[in-house]
Structures are given as structure tokens and as C-alpha cells.
Amino acid sequence: MQVTVHAAKTNLSKLIEAALRGEEVIIARGDKPVVKLVAIPKKFIYDLMADKLEGPVPDFFEPMDEEELALWEGRSEDRF
Numbered sequence: 001m002q003v004t005v006h007a008a009k010t011n012l013s014k015l016i017e018a019a020l021r022g023e024e025v026i027i028a029r030g031d032k033p034v035v036k037l038v039a040i041p042k043k044f045i046y047d048l049m050a051d052k053l054e055g056p057v058p059d060f061f062e063p064m065d066e067e068e069l070a071l072w073e074g075r076s077e078d079r080f
Contacts, residue, residue, distance in 0.1 A: 001018065001023060002026040002027075002033060003025070003026070003027060003028070004029070005028070008027045019039045020039045
């Protein structure tokens with residue numbers, strides 16, 4: 001289904017429900033499609049190998065220490 005921005009503002013809850021049911025929801029400016037409304041999967045499967053992994057899980061949001069950063073940027077003597 002394709003709706004205008006104005007209609008999307010007015011009917012956002014209904015459009016979200018349609019997207020959750022799997023319908024394709026396109027929002028258009030005039031007759032030009034600009035945005036696709038999609039549902040986020042209910043469960044992201046991240047534990048396929050959980051029983052095979054050992055040790056601490058890396059925290060990807062923690063800053064790297066200077067040594068790791070140098071390796072990442074290619075500034076380290078220990079390249080390989």
C-alpha cells in the first residue's frame with residue numbers, strides 16, 4: 001500500500017499494524033515514494049553458536065586501548 005505523508009501522519013497506528021502483518025507500506029510525497037515502513041523482526045537470532053563460544057563477550061561500545069587502536073589503524077610494529 002502507498003500513502004501520502006499526510007495520510008501517514010493521520011493513520012500511523014494503522015500503518016504500523018499493517019507493517020507488522022507483513023504488508024508493504026510505502027510513504028510518498030505526492031506520488032513519489034520516499035520511505036518504506038517495515039517491521040523489526042521479533043527476535044534477532046544471536047545465539048546460534050552460544051554453546052560453542054567461550055570466554056567473555058566483547059563490549060563493542062567500549063573504547064579500544066592504545067595498543068588495540070594502533071593495530072586497527074596499522075600504526076603498530078606487530079602487524080602480523
